[in-house]
Amino acid sequence: MLREYQEGLLLSARSFQSGILDTTYENVLEHIDSGIMLFDEEGVLSFINNQMYGILELKRHALVGCTFLNLLTHIQLSRFRKRRLLSIYRETVYKGKQSHEFADEFGRYWRVTVSSGEKMNGHYLFVIKEISDYKLIEQTAYQNDNLAMLGKLSASIAHEIRNPLTAIRGFIQLLRPHLHQLGKDEYAKIILAEIDRANDIIHEFLTSSKPSVPQVGVIPVSVLLKEVVLLTESEALMKGCEIHLHPFSDELNISVDVKQMKQVILNIIRNAMEAIPERDDEYIGKVEIGARRNGAEVRIFISDNGKGMDICTLDRLFDPFFTTKENGTGLGLSVSDRIIKNHGGCITVNSRVNEGTSFIISLPLIQ
Numbered sequence: 571m572l573r574e575y576q577e578g579l580l581l582s583a584r585s586f587q588s589g590i591l592d593t594t595y596e597n598v599l600e601h602i603d604s605g606i607m608l609f610d611e612e613g614v615l616s617f618i619n620n621q622m623y624g625i626l627e628l629k630r631h632a633l634v635g636c637t638f639l640n641l642l643t644h645i646q647l648s649r650f651r652k653r654r655l656l657s658i659y660r661e662t663v664y665k666g667k668q669s670h671e672f673a674d675e676f677g678r679y680w681r682v683t684v685s686s687g688e689k690m691n692g693h694y695l696f697v698i699k700e701i702s703d704y705k706l707i708e709q710t711a712y713q714n715d716n717l718a719m720l721g722k723l724s725a726s727i728a729h730e731i732r733n734p735l736t737a738i739r740g741f742i743q744l745l746r747p748h749l750h751q752l753g754k755d756e757y758a759k760i761i762l763a764e765i766d767r768a769n770d771i772i773h774e775f776l777t778s779s780k781p782s783v784p785q786v787g788v789i790p791v792s793v794l795l796k797e798v799v800l801l802t803e804s805e806a807l808m809k810g811c812e813i814h815l816h817p818f819s820d821e822l823n824i825s826v827d828v829k830q831m832k833q834v835i836l837n838i839i840r841n842a843m844e845a846i847p848e849r850d851d852e853y854i855g856k857v858e859i860g861a862r863r864n865g866a867e868v869r870i871f872i873s874d875n876g877k878g879m880d881i882c883t884l885d886r887l888f889d890p891f892f893t894t895k896e897n898g899t900g901l902g903l904s905v906s907d908r909i910i911k912n913h914g915g916c917i918t919v920n921s922r923v924n925e926g927t928s929f930i931i932s933l934p935l936i937q
Protein backbone atom coordinates (compact mmCIF):
# COMPACT_ATOMS: atom_id res chain seq x y z
CA MET A 571 0.00 0.00 0.00
CA LEU A 572 2.78 2.37 1.01
CA ARG A 573 4.63 1.54 -2.22
CA GLU A 574 1.52 2.45 -4.14
CA TYR A 575 1.31 5.73 -2.26
CA GLN A 576 4.91 6.40 -2.98
CA GLU A 577 4.71 5.58 -6.67
CA GLY A 578 1.55 7.60 -6.84
CA LEU A 579 3.21 10.43 -5.04
CA LEU A 580 6.19 10.44 -7.33
CA LEU A 581 3.93 10.43 -10.29
CA SER A 582 1.80 13.10 -8.75
CA ALA A 583 4.85 15.17 -7.93
CA ARG A 584 6.16 14.84 -11.47
CA SER A 585 2.83 15.82 -12.91
CA PHE A 586 2.68 18.64 -10.41
CA GLN A 587 6.08 19.85 -11.44
CA SER A 588 5.37 19.53 -15.11
CA GLY A 589 2.13 21.35 -14.60
CA ILE A 590 -0.07 18.43 -15.66
CA LEU A 591 -2.24 17.60 -12.70
CA ASP A 592 -3.22 13.99 -12.53
CA THR A 593 -6.57 14.47 -10.84
CA THR A 594 -7.06 10.81 -9.88
CA TYR A 595 -3.83 10.61 -7.88
CA GLU A 596 -4.35 14.09 -6.52
CA ASN A 597 -7.80 13.12 -5.33
CA VAL A 598 -6.62 9.93 -3.68
CA LEU A 599 -3.81 11.72 -1.90
CA GLU A 600 -6.03 14.56 -0.80
CA HIS A 601 -8.56 12.20 0.78
CA ILE A 602 -6.19 9.84 2.49
CA ASP A 603 -6.43 9.80 6.32
CA SER A 604 -2.75 10.73 6.72
CA GLY A 605 -0.81 13.93 6.30
CA ILE A 606 1.62 13.71 3.37
CA MET A 607 4.61 15.87 2.41
CA LEU A 608 7.02 15.15 -0.42
CA PHE A 609 10.36 16.91 -0.75
CA ASP A 610 12.28 16.65 -4.03
CA GLU A 611 16.00 15.90 -4.43
CA GLU A 612 16.80 19.56 -3.80
CA GLY A 613 14.82 19.52 -0.55
CA VAL A 614 12.00 21.64 -1.98
CA LEU A 615 8.46 20.73 -1.03
CA SER A 616 6.84 19.38 -4.17
CA PHE A 617 3.60 18.04 -2.76
CA ILE A 618 1.58 18.46 0.42
CA ASN A 619 -1.98 17.31 1.00
CA ASN A 620 -4.87 18.92 2.79
CA GLN A 621 -4.55 16.71 5.88
CA MET A 622 -0.98 17.87 6.34
CA TYR A 623 -2.02 21.52 6.16
CA GLY A 624 -4.59 20.70 8.85
CA ILE A 625 -2.00 19.00 11.06
CA LEU A 626 0.37 21.95 10.72
CA GLU A 627 -2.56 24.35 11.18
CA LEU A 628 -1.55 26.30 8.08
CA LYS A 629 -3.60 27.82 5.30
CA ARG A 630 -3.67 25.97 1.99
CA HIS A 631 -0.86 26.88 -0.46
CA ALA A 632 1.13 28.59 2.30
CA LEU A 633 3.98 26.16 1.78
CA VAL A 634 4.39 25.71 -1.99
CA GLY A 635 8.06 26.02 -2.90
CA CYS A 636 9.29 25.83 0.70
CA THR A 637 12.33 23.86 1.82
CA PHE A 638 12.33 22.02 5.14
CA LEU A 639 14.39 24.87 6.57
CA ASN A 640 11.84 27.43 5.32
CA LEU A 641 9.18 25.32 6.96
CA LEU A 642 10.98 25.40 10.29
CA THR A 643 11.07 29.17 10.21
CA HIS A 644 7.67 29.70 8.59
CA ILE A 645 5.98 32.76 10.04
CA GLN A 646 2.52 31.19 10.24
CA LEU A 647 3.71 28.05 11.98
CA SER A 648 3.22 27.92 15.77
CA ARG A 649 6.27 27.54 17.98
CA PHE A 650 5.01 24.22 19.22
CA ARG A 651 4.67 22.88 15.66
CA LYS A 652 8.15 24.17 14.74
CA ARG A 653 9.66 22.35 17.69
CA ARG A 654 7.77 19.21 16.74
CA LEU A 655 8.95 19.39 13.12
CA LEU A 656 12.51 19.88 14.28
CA SER A 657 12.35 16.76 16.44
CA ILE A 658 10.81 14.80 13.54
CA TYR A 659 13.68 15.99 11.33
CA ARG A 660 16.23 15.02 13.96
CA GLU A 661 14.76 11.54 14.53
CA THR A 662 14.16 10.64 10.90
CA VAL A 663 16.40 12.49 8.45
CA TYR A 664 19.30 13.09 10.82
CA LYS A 665 19.28 9.82 12.79
CA GLY A 666 18.00 7.82 9.82
CA LYS A 667 15.01 6.24 11.60
CA GLN A 668 12.23 5.17 9.26
CA SER A 669 9.50 5.93 11.71
CA HIS A 670 9.03 8.07 14.77
CA GLU A 671 6.15 8.23 17.25
CA PHE A 672 5.19 11.09 19.49
CA ALA A 673 2.34 12.42 21.63
CA ASP A 674 1.08 15.94 21.05
CA GLU A 675 -0.05 18.55 23.57
CA PHE A 676 -3.60 17.08 23.58
CA GLY A 677 -2.38 13.57 24.40
CA ARG A 678 -2.96 12.27 20.83
CA TYR A 679 -0.41 9.85 19.43
CA TRP A 680 1.09 10.23 15.96
CA ARG A 681 3.43 8.16 13.83
CA VAL A 682 5.66 9.69 11.15
CA THR A 683 7.11 7.40 8.51
CA VAL A 684 9.80 8.64 6.19
CA SER A 685 10.72 7.01 2.91
CA SER A 686 13.79 8.03 0.97
CA GLY A 687 16.69 6.46 -0.89
CA GLU A 688 17.34 5.36 -4.45
CA LYS A 689 13.88 3.98 -5.05
CA MET A 690 12.49 7.38 -4.25
CA ASN A 691 14.86 9.13 -6.72
CA GLY A 692 16.28 11.22 -3.90
CA HIS A 693 12.85 12.37 -2.77
CA TYR A 694 11.81 12.39 0.86
CA LEU A 695 8.28 11.33 1.65
CA PHE A 696 6.83 12.12 5.07
CA VAL A 697 3.57 10.43 6.06
CA ILE A 698 1.98 11.43 9.37
CA LYS A 699 -0.90 9.45 10.80
CA GLU A 700 -2.79 9.64 14.08
CA ILE A 701 -2.44 6.35 15.95
CA SER A 702 -4.20 7.15 19.25
CA ASP A 703 -6.67 4.25 18.80
CA TYR A 704 -3.90 1.71 18.20
CA LYS A 705 -1.98 3.04 21.16
CA LEU A 706 -5.01 2.68 23.39
CA ILE A 707 -5.54 -0.92 22.28
CA GLU A 708 -1.83 -1.62 22.71
CA GLN A 709 -1.76 -0.13 26.21
CA THR A 710 -4.96 -1.91 27.30
CA ALA A 711 -3.67 -5.24 25.99
CA TYR A 712 -0.39 -4.68 27.80
CA GLN A 713 -2.12 -3.71 31.05
CA ASN A 714 -4.57 -6.61 30.88
CA ASP A 715 -1.74 -9.02 30.28
CA ASN A 716 0.23 -7.57 33.18
CA LEU A 717 -2.82 -7.54 35.45
CA ALA A 718 -3.69 -11.13 34.61
CA MET A 719 -0.14 -12.20 35.40
CA LEU A 720 -0.04 -10.13 38.55
CA GLY A 721 -3.40 -11.53 39.62
CA LYS A 722 -2.25 -15.14 39.25
CA LEU A 723 1.04 -14.45 40.96
CA SER A 724 -0.49 -12.60 43.91
CA ALA A 725 -3.20 -15.26 44.34
CA SER A 726 -0.55 -17.96 44.70
CA ILE A 727 1.56 -15.81 47.06
CA ALA A 728 -1.54 -15.06 49.17
CA HIS A 729 -2.28 -18.76 49.35
CA GLU A 730 1.28 -19.55 50.43
CA ILE A 731 1.24 -16.89 53.16
CA ARG A 732 -1.88 -18.33 54.73
CA ASN A 733 -0.23 -21.59 55.87
CA PRO A 734 2.64 -20.09 57.92
CA LEU A 735 0.17 -17.58 59.39
CA THR A 736 -2.01 -20.41 60.66
CA ALA A 737 1.06 -22.04 62.25
CA ILE A 738 2.16 -18.75 63.88
CA ARG A 739 -1.35 -18.19 65.20
CA GLY A 740 -1.42 -21.68 66.73
CA PHE A 741 1.94 -21.29 68.45
CA ILE A 742 1.09 -17.85 69.84
CA GLN A 743 -2.03 -19.33 71.36
CA LEU A 744 0.10 -22.06 72.96
CA LEU A 745 2.49 -19.42 74.32
CA ARG A 746 -0.31 -17.18 75.56
CA PRO A 747 -0.53 -18.55 79.13
CA HIS A 748 3.24 -18.05 79.54
CA LEU A 749 3.04 -14.52 78.25
CA HIS A 750 0.11 -13.93 80.62
CA GLN A 751 2.28 -15.10 83.55
CA LEU A 752 4.95 -12.61 82.49
CA GLY A 753 2.34 -9.88 82.41
CA LYS A 754 2.71 -9.59 78.61
CA ASP A 755 -0.71 -10.80 77.51
CA GLU A 756 -1.08 -7.52 75.62
CA TYR A 757 1.66 -8.68 73.20
CA ALA A 758 -0.21 -11.90 72.45
CA LYS A 759 -3.38 -9.91 71.85
CA ILE A 760 -1.62 -7.60 69.38
CA ILE A 761 0.03 -10.48 67.52
CA LEU A 762 -3.27 -12.35 67.24
CA ALA A 763 -5.14 -9.25 66.10
CA GLU A 764 -2.49 -8.52 63.47
CA ILE A 765 -2.49 -12.12 62.22
CA ASP A 766 -6.28 -11.99 61.97
CA ARG A 767 -6.07 -8.78 60.00
CA ALA A 768 -3.53 -10.32 57.61
CA ASN A 769 -5.81 -13.34 57.25
CA ASP A 770 -8.78 -11.08 56.53
CA ILE A 771 -6.86 -9.29 53.79
CA ILE A 772 -5.81 -12.59 52.23
CA HIS A 773 -9.32 -13.99 52.49
CA GLU A 774 -10.80 -10.87 50.89
CA PHE A 775 -8.18 -10.96 48.16
CA LEU A 776 -8.57 -14.65 47.39
CA THR A 777 -12.36 -14.52 47.25
CA SER A 778 -12.25 -11.39 45.13
CA SER A 779 -9.72 -12.77 42.67
CA LYS A 780 -11.63 -16.02 42.17
CA PRO A 781 -14.24 -15.66 39.47
CA SER A 782 -17.26 -16.93 41.41
CA VAL A 783 -20.33 -17.96 39.43
CA PRO A 784 -23.03 -15.39 40.11
CA GLN A 785 -26.20 -16.78 41.73
CA VAL A 786 -28.67 -14.53 40.03
CA GLY A 787 -32.08 -13.86 41.52
CA VAL A 788 -34.72 -11.14 41.25
CA ILE A 789 -35.01 -8.76 44.19
CA PRO A 790 -36.74 -5.42 44.71
CA VAL A 791 -34.16 -2.67 45.34
CA SER A 792 -36.11 -1.57 48.43
CA VAL A 793 -35.73 -5.02 50.05
CA LEU A 794 -32.02 -5.17 49.19
CA LEU A 795 -31.32 -1.76 50.67
CA LYS A 796 -33.43 -2.39 53.81
CA GLU A 797 -31.54 -5.60 54.53
CA VAL A 798 -28.14 -3.95 54.10
CA VAL A 799 -29.09 -0.92 56.20
CA LEU A 800 -30.17 -3.31 58.96
CA LEU A 801 -26.69 -4.80 58.95
CA THR A 802 -25.04 -1.40 59.34
CA GLU A 803 -27.28 0.16 62.00
CA SER A 804 -25.31 -1.05 65.02
CA GLU A 805 -22.03 0.13 63.47
CA ALA A 806 -23.61 3.51 62.77
CA LEU A 807 -24.82 3.75 66.34
CA MET A 808 -21.34 3.06 67.66
CA LYS A 809 -19.87 5.69 65.35
CA GLY A 810 -22.55 8.16 66.35
CA CYS A 811 -23.74 8.76 62.80
CA GLU A 812 -27.19 8.61 61.26
CA ILE A 813 -28.23 6.33 58.44
CA HIS A 814 -31.26 7.48 56.54
CA LEU A 815 -32.99 5.24 54.00
CA HIS A 816 -35.17 7.34 51.70
CA PRO A 817 -38.68 6.01 51.00
CA PHE A 818 -39.38 4.47 47.59
CA SER A 819 -41.93 5.80 45.19
CA ASP A 820 -42.28 2.66 43.05
CA GLU A 821 -41.20 -0.95 43.01
CA LEU A 822 -37.88 -1.37 41.21
CA ASN A 823 -36.77 -4.93 40.52
CA ILE A 824 -33.27 -5.98 39.61
CA SER A 825 -31.82 -9.35 38.66
CA VAL A 826 -28.56 -9.72 40.60
CA ASP A 827 -26.41 -11.97 42.72
CA VAL A 828 -27.91 -10.80 46.01
CA LYS A 829 -24.90 -11.77 48.14
CA GLN A 830 -22.49 -9.91 45.86
CA MET A 831 -24.78 -6.89 45.65
CA LYS A 832 -25.09 -6.72 49.43
CA GLN A 833 -21.29 -6.85 49.66
CA VAL A 834 -21.03 -3.87 47.28
CA ILE A 835 -23.55 -1.71 49.12
CA LEU A 836 -22.10 -2.70 52.49
CA ASN A 837 -18.62 -1.73 51.27
CA ILE A 838 -19.80 1.67 50.15
CA ILE A 839 -21.83 2.35 53.32
CA ARG A 840 -18.87 1.29 55.50
CA ASN A 841 -16.58 3.59 53.51
CA ALA A 842 -19.12 6.40 54.01
CA MET A 843 -19.19 5.82 57.78
CA GLU A 844 -15.42 5.64 57.90
CA ALA A 845 -15.22 8.98 56.07
CA ILE A 846 -17.17 10.69 58.83
CA PRO A 847 -14.72 12.49 61.11
CA GLU A 848 -15.00 12.56 64.87
CA ARG A 849 -15.72 16.15 65.87
CA ASP A 850 -16.69 17.89 69.07
CA ASP A 851 -18.96 20.54 67.52
CA GLU A 852 -22.61 20.26 66.45
CA TYR A 853 -21.71 18.27 63.36
CA ILE A 854 -23.63 15.01 62.87
CA GLY A 855 -22.35 12.49 60.37
CA LYS A 856 -25.09 11.40 57.97
CA VAL A 857 -25.32 8.66 55.36
CA GLU A 858 -28.26 8.95 52.98
CA ILE A 859 -29.31 5.95 50.93
CA GLY A 860 -31.95 5.74 48.25
CA ALA A 861 -32.83 4.71 44.74
CA ARG A 862 -34.71 6.12 41.79
CA ARG A 863 -35.61 5.02 38.32
CA ASN A 864 -33.76 6.54 35.39
CA GLY A 865 -35.18 5.18 32.12
CA ALA A 866 -34.42 1.48 31.91
CA GLU A 867 -32.09 1.53 34.90
CA VAL A 868 -32.13 2.16 38.60
CA ARG A 869 -29.72 4.51 40.32
CA ILE A 870 -28.86 3.60 43.88
CA PHE A 871 -27.21 6.46 45.70
CA ILE A 872 -25.20 6.40 48.90
CA SER A 873 -24.17 9.87 50.04
CA ASP A 874 -22.31 11.04 53.10
CA ASN A 875 -21.32 14.37 54.60
CA GLY A 876 -17.87 13.08 55.50
CA LYS A 877 -14.41 14.32 54.69
CA GLY A 878 -14.72 13.91 50.91
CA MET A 879 -11.87 13.15 48.51
CA ASP A 880 -9.27 15.13 46.62
CA ILE A 881 -8.48 14.58 42.93
CA CYS A 882 -5.58 12.20 43.66
CA THR A 883 -7.80 9.90 45.73
CA LEU A 884 -10.62 10.09 43.18
CA ASP A 885 -8.22 9.13 40.42
CA ARG A 886 -7.09 5.95 42.16
CA LEU A 887 -10.28 5.04 44.01
CA PHE A 888 -10.96 1.80 42.14
CA ASP A 889 -7.33 0.63 41.94
CA PRO A 890 -6.75 -2.64 43.80
CA PHE A 891 -4.89 -2.08 47.11
CA PHE A 892 -5.36 1.69 47.00
CA THR A 893 -6.24 2.86 50.50
CA THR A 894 -5.75 5.97 52.59
CA LYS A 895 -6.65 4.16 55.82
CA GLU A 896 -4.20 2.80 58.31
CA ASN A 897 -6.09 -0.48 58.54
CA GLY A 898 -7.58 -0.50 55.03
CA THR A 899 -7.14 -3.22 52.42
CA GLY A 900 -7.91 -1.05 49.42
CA LEU A 901 -9.90 -3.91 47.91
CA GLY A 902 -13.47 -2.86 48.74
CA LEU A 903 -14.08 -0.56 45.79
CA SER A 904 -12.04 -2.46 43.20
CA VAL A 905 -14.07 -5.60 43.97
CA SER A 906 -17.33 -3.63 44.04
CA ASP A 907 -16.57 -2.05 40.69
CA ARG A 908 -15.94 -5.44 39.14
CA ILE A 909 -19.13 -6.92 40.58
CA ILE A 910 -21.23 -4.04 39.26
CA LYS A 911 -19.60 -4.22 35.82
CA ASN A 912 -20.31 -7.98 35.75
CA HIS A 913 -23.97 -7.10 36.29
CA GLY A 914 -23.95 -4.73 33.32
CA GLY A 915 -23.90 -1.61 35.49
CA CYS A 916 -21.47 1.06 36.59
CA ILE A 917 -20.42 3.05 39.65
CA THR A 918 -19.90 6.81 39.52
CA VAL A 919 -18.64 9.12 42.24
CA ASN A 920 -19.01 12.79 43.11
CA SER A 921 -16.98 14.19 45.94
CA ARG A 922 -15.86 17.44 47.50
CA VAL A 923 -13.21 17.78 50.14
CA ASN A 924 -14.76 18.53 53.57
CA GLU A 925 -18.28 18.42 52.13
CA GLY A 926 -18.97 14.79 51.37
CA THR A 927 -19.19 12.07 48.79
CA SER A 928 -21.90 10.50 46.73
CA PHE A 929 -21.63 7.07 45.12
CA ILE A 930 -24.16 6.16 42.44
CA ILE A 931 -24.63 2.56 41.34
CA SER A 932 -26.51 2.24 38.06
CA LEU A 933 -28.01 -1.16 37.24
CA PRO A 934 -30.37 -2.37 34.51
CA LEU A 935 -33.97 -2.78 35.70
CA ILE A 936 -36.17 -5.75 34.98
CA GLN A 937 -39.05 -4.54 32.84
Ligand SMILES: Nc1ncnc2c1ncn2[C@@H]1O[C@H](COP(=O)(O)OP(=O)(O)O)[C@@H](O)[C@H]1O
Pocket residue numbers: 837841842845874876877878879883887892893894895897898899900901902903904927
Ligand atom coordinates in the same frame (compact mmCIF):
# COMPACT_ATOMS: atom_id res chain seq x y z
N1 LIG B 1 -17.24 7.84 51.08
C1 LIG B 1 -15.92 8.08 51.02
N2 LIG B 1 -15.43 9.27 51.45
C2 LIG B 1 -14.11 9.54 51.41
N3 LIG B 1 -13.17 8.68 50.92
C3 LIG B 1 -13.60 7.49 50.47
C4 LIG B 1 -14.98 7.12 50.49
N4 LIG B 1 -15.10 5.88 49.94
C5 LIG B 1 -13.85 5.50 49.62
N5 LIG B 1 -12.94 6.44 49.94
C6 LIG B 1 -11.49 6.38 49.69
O1 LIG B 1 -11.22 5.29 48.82
C7 LIG B 1 -10.22 4.45 49.37
C8 LIG B 1 -10.42 3.03 48.88
O2 LIG B 1 -11.60 2.47 49.40
P1 LIG B 1 -11.74 0.89 49.48
O3 LIG B 1 -11.42 0.32 48.14
O4 LIG B 1 -13.07 0.56 50.06
O5 LIG B 1 -10.56 0.45 50.45
P2 LIG B 1 -10.42 0.70 52.03
O6 LIG B 1 -11.78 1.05 52.57
O7 LIG B 1 -9.92 -0.61 52.55
O8 LIG B 1 -9.41 1.79 52.18
C9 LIG B 1 -10.35 4.66 50.86
O9 LIG B 1 -9.15 4.37 51.53
C10 LIG B 1 -10.71 6.13 50.96
O10 LIG B 1 -9.56 6.95 50.86
Ligand SMILES: [Mg+2]
Pocket residue numbers: 837840841902903
Ligand atom coordinates in the same frame (compact mmCIF):
# COMPACT_ATOMS: atom_id res chain seq x y z
MG1 LIG C 1 -13.55 0.03 52.09
